[in-house]
Every structure is written in structure tokens, then in C-alpha cells.
Amino acid sequence: MSVSDDPSRVAGGPALTDLPDDVSVATEEGRRLAEQLADNRRHARKLLEVRNLSTHFYTRDGVVHAVDDVSFELDYGETLGIVGESGCGKSVTALSLTRLIASPPGKIVSGQIIFDGIDVLKLSNEEMRLLRGKKIGFIFQDPMTSLNPTLTIGYQIAESAKTHLGLSRKAADDRAVELLSKVGIPRSRERMGDYPHQFSGGMRQRVMIAIALACDPMLLLADEPTTALDVTIQAQILELIRSLSDEFGTAVILITHDLGIAAGMCHRINVMYAGRIVETGLVDDIYEAPRMPYAWGLLDSLPRLDEVKGARLRTIEGMPPDLIDPTSECRFAVRCKYVHDRCRSEEPELTPRDGEGHMARCFGTEPEGWIQ
Amino acid sequence: MTAAATDPATPARQIGETLIDVDRLKVHFPILSGIFQRESGRVRAVDDISFEIRKGETLGLVGESGCGKSTTGRAVIRLRNPTAGTVRFDGHDLMDLSRGELRKMRRRMQIIFQDPYSSLNPRMTVGSIISEPLETHDLAAGKARIERVRELLALVGLNPNYTDRYPHEFSGGQRQRIGVARALAVEPEFIVCDEPISALDVSIQAQVLNLLVELREKFGLTYLFIAHDLSVVRHISDRVAVMYLGKLVELGPPSAIYDAPGHPYTRALLSAVPIPDPKAERRRKRVILTGDVPSPANPPDGCRFHPRCWLYERLGRPEQCRTEDPELRTVATDHRAACHFAEEALQSDIGVAHMATDKVRHGTPQSATAGLAAEHAAEASAAAAALDDSGTGSPNEPSAEV
């Protein structure tokens, strides 16, 4: 087979064909961006401010406190990771931000969401739809369920550009072709007429990214964007998100249960447990000096590619709690090796720790605490 | 000795002679089309692979989705008939056995499946799920059987009184333990673990992994451990086999596969694995593969990896890669790779995640086995080390497992 004719050769697109001679080491770029962000942080306002957000589901078994009093901020151009195990409230957080919670049974019961200066929870449904389409792009775990199987790929991308940017049909089509090549689909003009099932999982995820980018969003919300994909394809998609975010200055909220992915992609991390943010901070602080037993327990339990651990891995015993009618104790108390009486009678607040914006929810690691 | 001696992940276990010998194994699936369901092609799911599994060892099998891992695992215990080739278990050719003989042999080999939700019959109690294999093999009856089931539940860390419960009353991790108990019921020597932890939550994965390691030590089990997570495979395996598109492309001890791989695909696969450490992530040299995995119904000529191979590109697209299918050949002691240019691949440092030396987490108690007091001490010295080293820590500090 001749290589140059093989479409799969160029499927990665120009930015992704890093050969060993010009390997991509993120160090310099990452550092530069971090500095620039720190600068922004001092001067500009936030792209997103979430204050005391709570989202509940009213089910037969009781009220599920899926997201409970969650507050965080996001800078323009920043990549924020939301990590945690399944069921801890990551997706519900993302859906709440864009008011896509199924209601009933779900309801945002309190809080404030300020996006680019706009009070999101005060918008009419119509205004909300516009905001979603124009300023926020989504990528979900399973691209097949989010693409319409009966419409061509080209139509679906162009439609987004047409409605949200007010482009003509022709201009929208051109934009779609441009976006498809941008996300690394070879022979993009020819592939405009293809249907989703004619694309592989990785290509469908690229299409989702193209749709998300069609309207030049300020924020990309990616909920487990690579969980359904193989590692080599995952690496392509992550590289794509990273380079697009660098190029367009798009802020990204990356939701993942994979602490490895978050380590390589994010500037800051929110660790969630049982509907709460239990630790937040710059990526290096979270991974090197975590101050919440759940956070370091998770990190310590992971086998690593660059480390040979003893035969027995450290574990966190027990299971995450269900979120129905949570008690007024530390939610990690039943699994925590360091638990004290105090943890069982009241719940700790998120309080500052060493490091910029570093906060943890744990009595034990507070200045007077017993884990020092 | 074998890899176990050099790899601190596994305390020296006894690894002996070949238990399972797979020779030129092929498993093809017909592609049927048209109203007459004529065979119009073949999915070459497993296409001429040979390897051996030694008594007491854990052989890890890794590769991307659809490359043939599960098919290999099933063929090895003859849950699936091979299209060609032989599988010998303890010297017996599994294809030659009569039904009765095969049934007897099955007692010695079991499988644990990936999905703890669909692999247990929802209408059976845990007790009957676990005692089913005892019944099939006439192993224990009446009181003895009930006792044995309770014993097995306790062995996998479940409450022995749970025999009357149904699978839906258990979490994913607990269901996987039930699957393990069922596999252990007949006291097998060999277990195929087909992605046993992939469907579980992060904090539960380590629990089940520890259980598998414990049982391996306790009963001297031999595992074929199938997974797509290369970090997990490094942790549990004595040797690792890498598959690509129905072929075995590399086979060797973890030290070879992870630190000095001889196949460009292995290097690319390693590059793609994220490491939960931002500094390590920034340091790494990666190669990002372009394109998708081709279909096993229509694999590329020559070396199946050539359309995505970075070394092929770098070497100026040598013709040999396009015309000749490389054999799995020895490139170092106990280390085989299927690449015409394995020597070049070995020279590269692409993909290798250099051993972490600065992974002291300051501010974190490091010792897991000692009590709280010891943890405080460890913490104090870790913090001191952090200060001494202006934040980088030192490799000899208490981050090492005690």
C-alpha cells in the first residue's frame, strides 16, 4: 500500500504528526501559558464564576444531592479539570452550568452562575439557548449519541455555524470544511456528505469537536471526551483539544475520572467527592501536595507507568456513599483512615492551604489539624 | 531466573516450566453477506501467534480495542475453537481431547470477565452462582458445598452470609469478587482474567487488583491478564505481550517492554498513556500516532503497522516493511519483537516514561502499613526532604513502599 494515498496517514492533521525529531514537550508552552494566566487573573474578571451551586434530583428513594454547594471560578483561556469517581457529580455540574438538567426529576435548587458577566440562572430559556450555542461548545463521552445519525456530518457542522454566526449556507459550508480539516479529518470536502456511522469513534469525536468549535465558543465543556476511545486515539483527541485551546484561547472544562489525563491537560483541578468539591488548586499542588485524604488516597492507589510499586497497592477501603440525604459529617469519614470524632459531628469547609488558590475540605490538614 | 527476580513489583514467586504452549494460533471469523449468507471475507481476529505461559507466572496481554485479546484468551482455554494452530495445556493438545477429557481439563482453567454487570446471571443467588461449577464438576455436595461457598466468599473478601443475595444487591467491585469466587471454586491452576478491573471505579480497581495478587500468591495461580491499561499490566505482570491487529508484536519482561521496547508500536502505545503526575507529563517525549487502527478484515500488507509507523517514516519508508511480515524474533534475553528494524527501535527513547525519582508528595503521610504515629514521622521527614531539596524531594525518602 502506498502511504501517501492512505487516508489514515494524514488523519491526525498537520498539528498532530509530531515525529520523534520534533517531539512535543509541553513544558515551555505550559509555563508560558500559566504565567499569562496568572497575569490575567490579577487584572481581568473571570470567564465563569460559580457560587454555591446545588442541584438535586427528586427520586422515589429520596432527594439525590448530586451537586452540593459547589463554588469555583474559571479564567479566560484556562483549562480546569473536574476529577472524581463515577457518580460524584461531575456531569451534573457541567449540565447545571448550561441549564441542561432534566427537570423533573432534576432541579438547580440554589446558587449563582456568572458566565462572561451574564447571570445565567436569570436568563429566559430562549436567551439560554443562544448563550449555549454561541459561547459554549460541548463534547460528550459518546459521540454517537450526540450526533444525529440521519443527517450528514457536513450539514450538522454547517447548521451550527449558520444558526449561531448567521452565516449564509455557502459560507457555513465553507466553514464546516475548514473546521473538519482543522480537527484532522482528511479530504474534508469529500467527507461532508458522509453520515456518522461511516466514521470511526475517534473521527466522530473529532466531528463533535468541530461542531463545538463552529461558533468560536469561549468555553469548551468536555465531559469524559475520550473515555470511549483507545489510548492512541485518546492521545490524538487530547492533543487536538490542547492545540485548539492554545490557538484560539478557548477555556476548557475537562471532566474526567482519569487523573493521568487531568495531569497532562489542566492548569487547575477540582477534586469532587460525593457532590462536593473536596480539594482545588493548581495542578502541581494537587498532585504533589494534596491536602485531603481522598485526593492522595486516589493518587497513591494508582499503578503508574513510571513507577514499580510493591505487590500490594494502597487502597481506599469501602465505596463512595450514595448521595441521598447526606449526613452532616465529613462525607469521606466512613472511608478515612485519619478520621477523628470531630469529622463525624460536623462537615469541614473548603479552607485555604499552601499554594495559589489551593483549598481543601478536611479538618485533619487544617493548620491546627492532626495530619501534618 | 525469570522476570520476577528482577522486578520488585513481584516478590520472587516460583515460575516454572511452560504450562500453556500456544503455537501458530489463528482464529478467523467469517464475514457473511447477501441472502445466502455467503462468506465474503474473514475477520482475522487472531492471526498466527505463538507464545508460552509458564507455570506460576502472570502474562499480561495488552493492545487496543479489537486487536484480538479476548479472542486469544478464549481460544487458549478452548472456549473458542481455533481456525488453525495448537494450544497445549500441561502437554495436552486441547484440540485432541474428547468432550469428557476437555470437561475434566476445564477444571484446571477458568476465566473472569470484564463486565461484572452482565457476566453474572441476575436471576441466580450468589450461592448458586458460585456452587454451579462445583456441581458441574461433582466437587462437593450438600453441606460440604454450602460450606465451600461460604469459604469462597470469605476468601474474596465478601460476607459469607450473603449467599442468598442477588447480583443486583452488590456494587461493581463486589460483583467482580463474586466472579473471582466462581472462578476459584474448582481450584483451577490457570485463570484468564479478561479486563477484570476496567469497568470498576478508580478507588475500587486497586482493591480487586490486590485480591488477584493475593490469590495468586496463596494458590500459586498462573494468569493470562488481559487489559488495555498499561500501567496496571506493568504492576501485575511477570511478562507482557503486546498485540496489534491480530498479531503479537512484542513479548518480554516489564523491564524490557516498558523501559526498552523494541517495537515502534509499543513505544507509541506507551507514549499515549497519561501519567498522573504533571511534571512527568511535561517531561515526556511522545509520538502521537496518526490515523485509526485498520480493520482486521483487511489488514495492511507487509508489516501491519507500517501505515501508522513512525520508524518506517523516519527510515524513509523501507520497502521491506511494505512487503514482508516481520516475524517475532529475539532481540534481547527473553525479549522478542516483530519489527524488521527492532534494533533501531531499541535505540530510541520515544514513549519511555523515565522512572519517577522525585515523587515524594510533600504534605502527605507516606507510609501505608505502619500506624498513624509512623505516618506522622514519615510525613515529617518527607516535609524535611522537601525543604532540603527545594521542593523536588529525593528518591530515597519515605515515598518508597514500606
Ligand SMILES: Nc1ncnc2c1ncn2[C@@H]1O[C@H](COP(=O)(O)OP(=O)(O)OP(=O)(O)O)[C@@H](O)[C@H]1O
Ligand atoms: N464472534 C465474533 N464474530 C465475528 N467477529 C468477531 C467475533 N468476536 C470478535 N470478533 C472480531 O475479532 C476482532 C478481535 O476481537 P476481540 O474481542 O478479541 O478484541 P479485544 O482485543 O478483546 O478488544 P477489546 O479491547 O475491545 O475487548 C474484532 O475485530 C472483533 O470485531
Ligand SMILES: Nc1ncnc2c1ncn2[C@@H]1O[C@H](COP(=O)(O)OP(=O)(O)O)[C@@H](O)[C@H]1O
Ligand atoms: N436524571 C437523574 N435522575 C436521578 N439521579 C441522577 C440523574 N442524573 C444524575 N443523577 C445522580 O446524580 C449523581 C451525580 O451524577 P453525575 O454527575 O452523572 O456523576 P459523574 O460524576 O459520574 O458524572 C449520581 O448520584 C447520579 O445517580
Ligand code: SF4
Ligand atoms: S475531615 Fe476527618 S474524616 Fe474527613 S477527610 Fe479529613 S480527616 Fe478524614
Ligand code: SF4
Ligand atoms: S517492520 Fe517496519 S513498519 Fe513494521 S514496525 Fe518495524 S519499522 Fe515499523
Ligand SMILES: [Mg+2]
Ligand atoms: Mg459523568
Ligand SMILES: [Mg+2]
Ligand atoms: Mg476484549
